[in-house]
Each structure stands twice: as C-alpha cells, then as structure tokens.
Amino acid sequence: MEIQDAVEKILKVSPSVRVVTVCDLNGKLVFSERSKRVKILVNKKQSLASLKAAAKDWKQRRKLARTLGTCKYVVAEYDKVKRIVIPAGRNHILYVTTTAAFDHNKVIRKVRSFK
Numbered sequence: 290m291e292i293q294d295a296v297e298k299i300l301k302v303s304p305s306v307r308v309v310t311v312c313d314l315n316g317k318l319v320f321s322e323r324s325k326r327v328k329i330l331v332n333k334k335q336s337l338a339s340l341k342a343a344a345k346d347w348k349q350r351r352k353l354a355r356t357l358g359t360c361k362y363v364v365a366e367y368d369k370v371k372r373i374v375i376p377a378g379r380n381h382i383l384y385v386t387t388t389a390a391f392d393h394n395k396v397i398r399k400v401r402s403f404k
Contacts, residue, residue, distance in 0.1 A: 292320045295403055299383070300324055302399050305391035307370065310384040311377055314348050316341030319381060330369060340384060343374050347382050364393050375400050 296309045300322060310321035318340060323329070331339070343363075350360040365372045366389060373385040373393050377400075385396050 293322075295377075295383075295400075296320060296322050298403075299385060299396060299399055302395050303387070303391060305388040306396065307386045307388065308384075310340065311381055312340045312344055312384060313381055314344050316344035339372075343372075343384055344382060347374060347376070362397055373397070 292311050296311065299309045300306050304324065304326060306324060307327040308321065308323040311319040313319060316337070318337070346363070347360075350363070354360070360376070362373060362375045364374075369389055371387045371389055371391060371393055373383075373387065373396055375383045375385070375397065377383045383400060387393060387396065
C-alpha cells in the first residue's frame with residue numbers, strides 16, 4: 290500500500306483524527322498530512338522534535354522485544370490530544386494524533402487491517 294493512501298485512510302477513520310505522519314527510525318519525516326478541520330497546536334520545530342523522540346523511543350522498545358515481545362503500539366494522552374505511535378514496517382513508524390476523547394483503538398484496527 291502506498292504511504293499516501295495509508296495516511297489518507299487513517300485520516301478518514303474519524304473527524305477526531307488530527308494528523309498522520311510517517312517517519313523513519315531516525316525521526317526523519319517521510320510524509321505527513323493533517324485534517325483540514327484542526328488547529329495546529331505545536332510549531333514545526335516542536336513537531337519535529339517530538340517525531341525524533343518517538344523514533345528514538347521506538348528503537349529502544351525494539352531492543353526489549355526478545356524479553357517482552359514485540360511492541361504493538363504506544364499511546365500518550367495529553368489534555369488536548371492523544372498521540373499514537375505504531376510500527377509501519379521494519380524501519381518506519383506511524384505517528385497519529387487525535388482528539389483526547391477519541392477511542393484510539395479505531396486507529397489501531399485500521400492500521401492492522403493494512404497487513
């Protein structure tokens with residue numbers, strides 16, 4: 290599946306899905322798209338720093354896979370948004386933000402349907 294197609298399908302899960310980003314495990318942006326309805330809450334510098342941190346954390350989780358098993362996803366809930374990080378193949382992650390009240394399992398199910 291093309292990256293852009295996958296991102297668009299995730300955005301269509303709900304109006305509560307705000308931004309969908311794909312990056313590599315060094316935090317380098319591959320593709321990103323946001324819902325037209327959302328107001329951006331962080332500036333570009335903050336966003337890129339968050340991507341780098343998520344990628345770095347994901348690499349650490351992979352090191353624990355032998356002991357704990359493979360990490361399926363990570364959710365961070367803030368007052369205003371949820372951040373969902375999901376593996377996208379071996380060398381990329383999906384970084385999805387939604388409204389805080391949104392059921393993140395809907396995004397997880399959509400991503401799993403791609404496999």
